[in-house]
Amino acid sequence: MMKSPLTLLALVVCLAESQTIAVSEIDDTNITDFTDNVDRQRGMDSVVLRQLLNQETLIRMSLVKNVHAMMKDMVSFKDMALSLQNEMADLKQTITDEMTKRVKDARVLKREIQKLKEMDRKLEERLVDQNQTDSSLREELEKTKSDQKGFEITVLANQEQLDRNVSERLSDINVHVRILSMSLIELQRHAQQIEKTVPELIEEKFQVVSQMMSNVSTSLLEDSNGTLSEIKADLSDTQQIQLKLSSAVLSLEWFRNNISSGGSDSKKGIGFTAGTVSDNRYWNSGKLVFSSVLYNEGNGYNPLTGVFTSPTQGFFVFYVTINAYGSTTVYVDIVQNSVSKVRALAYGSTSHQTGTNMVVLNLRDGDKVWVQFHSGQGYHTNSIPITTFTGFMI
Known part of the structure; x- marks a missing residue:
């Protein structure tokens, strides 16, 4: 193992001191011999010292070179450590963000699961209520069927x-x-x-x-x-x-x-009169439904649809009265089986103008007649009908 230059230098100094001490102890008679020996020894020591100094220089230079390389490695290592530290910080931040996001997602999922559980509970409650309602409806239906059978028996007996x-x-x-x-x-x-x-x-x-x-x-x-x-x-x-x-x-x-022959002629008892009892200023399409029925012998007129269906073949008279809403103008047609026959006009020159028209139609069994919008807008009426529709068999 190679000793360091400082150690060698310490050994030389110690050797020199020991030789000096030895010289002081030698008597005068041997001074010359001793001096010669010392000179020879010093020459040898100087050679050794120069060799040691040369080795020390070489070792120092090698140490400096190694130290420089080590410093470079330390700087690189430091940069690498800083880079790794930054990457670790970024990775830690990313992990933290990801964990935060996962926690938020977990909370959202937990709330969704809670909502789903609540919805499931409500659906179960509704299902229970629905089952109870279905049971009630079945019972009512059975009761209705039983009542209907009893009513039919009573009607047959009365008939x-x-x-x-x-x-x-x-x-x-x-x-x-x-x-x-x-x-x-x-x-x-x-x-x-x-x-x-x-x-x-x-x-x-x-x-x-x-x-x-x-x-x-x-x-x-x-x-x-x-x-x-x-x-x-x-x-x-x-x-x-x-x-x-x-x-x-x-x-x-x-x-x-x-x-x-079995009674009187039923054809003579067919006729109806119906009217509207509420205004509609925006009416602008479709059939005009006269929901208030004043007379409906033969039940040919349907107040839910506004359509008269002929129960037999024959000649019928139809009459319509339309009252305009305010100063508006409105046209309506009396229609047989989707074919317009006559038209009534309520012209809005002044407030609440009235339009009327009448037609005689030859109807077959099942033919339909109604009042249809043509153009304009709105109609006016009252609790006692002003806008009316009438039909009867002649």
């Missing part, structure tokens, strides 16, 4: 009883009508006999009067003329009574025929 009563009543009416017809026929026969007898009586009385006129004075002639006028008036009254009796017989015969 049968009504049919029996109607049949009995119609039989009684037929009997009374036959009796009345026979009575009227007898009255007609009696009237015919009277009609045959009256001219003969008139002729006889006329002859008597003529004979009397030829035999009596002018006063008697005037009395005879009065009597003749009374007889003619009686004849006219008799003829009127005969006509009335004939008309009554015909009416009773027509009534008897209708009773025998």
Whole structure:
């Protein structure tokens, strides 16, 4: 192992000091020999010292070089350490941010899970309520079906009883009508006999009067003329009574025929009148629904849709009245099966102008008629309807 230059230098100094001490202890007789020996020794020591100094210089230079290299390595290491420290700080910050984000995400997920649990609980509660509601509805439906069956049985029983009563009543009416017809026929026969007898009586009385006129004075002639006028008036009254009796017989015969065929003609009882009871200033499309029904014989008009459906074939009259809202103008059509037939105009020259129109239509069974918007805007009415729609069979 190589000793350091400082150690070698210390050894040389110690050697020199020991030699000096040794010289002081030598007597004078040996000084010369000793001096020579010392000079030789010093020469050898100087050579050794120079060699040591050269080695020390080389070692120092090598140490300086190594120290410089080590300093460079230390600087590089320091830079690398700083870089690693920065990277560690960045990595730590990134990890911290990521952890913060993960914590926030975990909190959000936790809240979402809590919300989902709450929603699940509410859904379960709603499902329980729905099941209870379904059970209640099933019970009500079963009860309704049971009530409906009972109602149907009651209706059938009432219908049968009504049919029996109607049949009995119609039989009684037929009997009374036959009796009345026979009575009227007898009255007609009696009237015919009277009609045959009256001219003969008139002729006889006329002859008597003529004979009397030829035999009596002018006063008697005037009395005879009065009597003749009374007889003619009686004849006219008799003829009127005969006509009335004939008309009554015909009416009773027509009534008897209708009773025998099952009742009166239902076609004559079809008609409706409906109106609106609330304003609509913005109405500008579709059907005009007249929701307030005043009359609906035959139930042909539907107040929910505003449409009349003909229950039979025949001729019908339809009439519409439209009242404009304020000073606006509005056109409406009476429509048969999506085809406009007539149009009513309420022109807004002044406030609340009224438009009307009427049409006669030949409808088939199932044909539909309604009031349709054409142009303009809005209509006016009141609690007692002003805007109305009417139809009836003729």
